Amino acid sequence: MKTRITPSGIPLFLLLIILASSCQSPSTPAYLTFEDTTAAVYGPYRVIKLPIDKGVTIVNPVQISLGPGGFLFAANQSGEIYTLRDTDQDGLEDSALLFADLNELGLHSPVGFTHIGETVFIGTRTEIKAFQDVDQDGKADTSWTFFDKMPVSDHPYEWTSALSVGPDGWIYFVLTTDSWNPGASPDPQGLRGSILKISPDGSQWEQVATGIRSIHGMAFNPSGDLFFADNKGGGNPTEELNLLQAGKFYGHNPKKYEGKFDTIIPPVFSLENEIAPSGIEFNSVSNDFGGTGGNLFVAFYGPGEHWTRGGVGRVVVNRSSSGYSFQEFPVVDIPKLSDLAFGADGSLYVAHHGISDYWYNAVEKKTGGFYKIIYDPGLEGKNPIHKQIKELDLSEASLENGKQLFAIRACSACHAVDGTTELLGPNLKGIGKEFSQAELLEEINKPSDRIKPSMIATKITKKDGKVLLGRVVYTDDNAISLMLVGNHIVQIPKSEIQSSEEVLKSLMYENLLAGLSEEEIKNLLDYLSSL
Known part of the structure; x- marks a missing residue:
């Protein structure tokens, strides 16, 4: 059979094959198999x-960061440090290679991470540990104590977190507060509840x-300014985004620093996309990622044991001669995020902590994992950029009735609504932005199911046999200040x-809604939503 040659010099049968293949749709990316x-x-x-x-x-998982x-x-959370590896080169990490096991060193709570060159620094409950992988086999083979001057604490919420390397080459980190810990470790230098650098x-x-x-998150922007996100509660009226001013006081636990500071530095912005910010990171100005170069990305854990809450937000941060301005947008809703980081390929990775006990430790059902958020230019304009919030029909009559019920049912005895006053229970200013009415109803009906860390009840038994139950509002080497029902604060000498002991039972009365009609309950929820 004679082969026909086209004017271009390509055999006809080969040209037909090329044309046929060009008409086929491109192969489906491998990552779509694992799309959520x-x-x-x-x-x-x-x-x-x-x-x-x-x-x-x-x-x-409690942490994810780009490293050496x-x-x-x-x-x-249990102490294993590992690297995520893509063993089949399909663009998705599929293996976790052990780098170090803190359990072998007797260390706990590895919620802080940074690195300088090939040296990895891990913040734990009791020290900052340095590691090196000298033989480059993926596993640390030498380690040493880098810093251990912090007051040692066994309390589950007292971490060494948010490690970051500054433009000056020093390592910045946070020692979380011990203000709600009745058994706080001696802290003669007042280091708890502060930012330090080494x-x-x-x-x-x-x-x-x-x-x-x-x-849990600090990040330097391209100008070298340090931003950090602090959680609402304990005197913080909002989920805060703060800008570091060296040597200043940021408002939490004022009694500890009484007489040392004349002013409190307010947050530069209040985060509202979700609650409980965890990791934060600035996207590189050279990484487009959907037009977000230079934006700040924030991971949110979400409220307590609400297992479907959490997500990622981004903040457009603009700097001018008059200071900074901010605008917040949602990115994705993924529950219980403990951290985030941009990978080497410019995609955003997030750590999904999953279900745990009250102290963030694993339960019988093992959960948690990682997500990769990929920018797809083909989706430009196809997804919303704002959350669709259902508007509630809050009539004046319903709000007034709800306000009266709030007083009659003694809610106002333990909860202020002004955003500043601290009573026995949390201040409810802004509660309508944080919880749906269904979630608010569950919080009221089952107050002991989910308790904010700073609202844990403490039972103190004195040597004379007297027992006191309340909430710790301040503790130092000499005494514990306990707020009792009725918002009365008593100071108890440790001697x-x-x-x-901490009691995982809410100080809020149960059956507060007993005897109310459905309409009255709706009125009360409407009033709370209006806050």
Whole structure:
């Protein structure tokens, strides 16, 4: 058979094959196999659940960061430090290679991470540990104590967190507050609840700022300014985004610093996309990621044990001669996020902590994992960029009746609504932005199911046999200040205390809605939503 040649010199049969193949649709990206289409996405992004099925078992991860070699380093709450690896080169990490096991060193709560060159620094409950992988086999083979001057605490909420390397080369980190801990460790230098920094060789350290509550994320912007997100509660009226001013006081636990500061530095912005901010990171100005170069990305854990709450927000941060301005947008709703980081390829990775007990430890059902958020230009303009919030029909009559019920049912005896007054229970200013009416009803009906860390009840038994039950509002080396029902604060010398124990039962009365009609309950919920 004679082969027909086209004018271009290409055999006809070969040209037909080329044309046929060019008409076929491009192959489906491998990552779409693992796309989570249930996640609400705001913008041109796809949410991919990483198929990690090799190596370390992922259980309640608390941290993810880009580290040496361009690898993503992560950590379980239980103490395993590992790198995420893409073993089949399909663009998705599928293996967790053990880098170090803190259990072998007797350390706990690895919620802080940074690195300088090839040296990895892990913040734990009792010290900052440095690690090196000298032989480059992916596992640390040498380690040493980098910093251990912090007051040691066994309390589950007292971490060494938010490690960041500053433009000066020093390592900045946070010691979370001990204000709600009745058994707080001696702290003669007043380091708890502050930001500190350490020189690169670990020989020098300074206290940078005080009045800090519970910070899990700090990040330097391209101008070298340090931003940090602090949680609402304990005197913080909102979920705060703060800008560091060296040597200043940020408002939490004022009694500890009484007489030392004349002013409180307010937050520069209040985060409203979700509650309980965890990790934060500035996107590189050179990384487009849907037009977000230079934006600040924030991971949110969401409220307490509400297992479907959490997500990622972004903040457009603009700087001018008059200061900074901010605008907040949602990115994606993924529950219980403990951290986030941009990977070497410019995609955003998030750590999903998953279900845990009250102290963030693993429960019988092992959960948690990682998501990769990929920018897809083909989705430009196809997803909303704002959350659709259902408007409630809040009539004046309903709000007035609800306000009266709030007083009659003694809600106002324990809850202020002005955003500043601290009573026995949380201040409810803004509660309508944080919880739906269904969630508010559940909080009222089952007050002991979910308790904010700073609202834990403490039972103190004195040596004379007297028992007191209340909420710790301040503690130091000499005494504990306990707020009792009725908002009365008593100061108890530690020399008079026989024992103290935390009670995971709400101080809020149960059956508060007993005897109310459905309409009255709706009125009360409407009033709370209006706050």
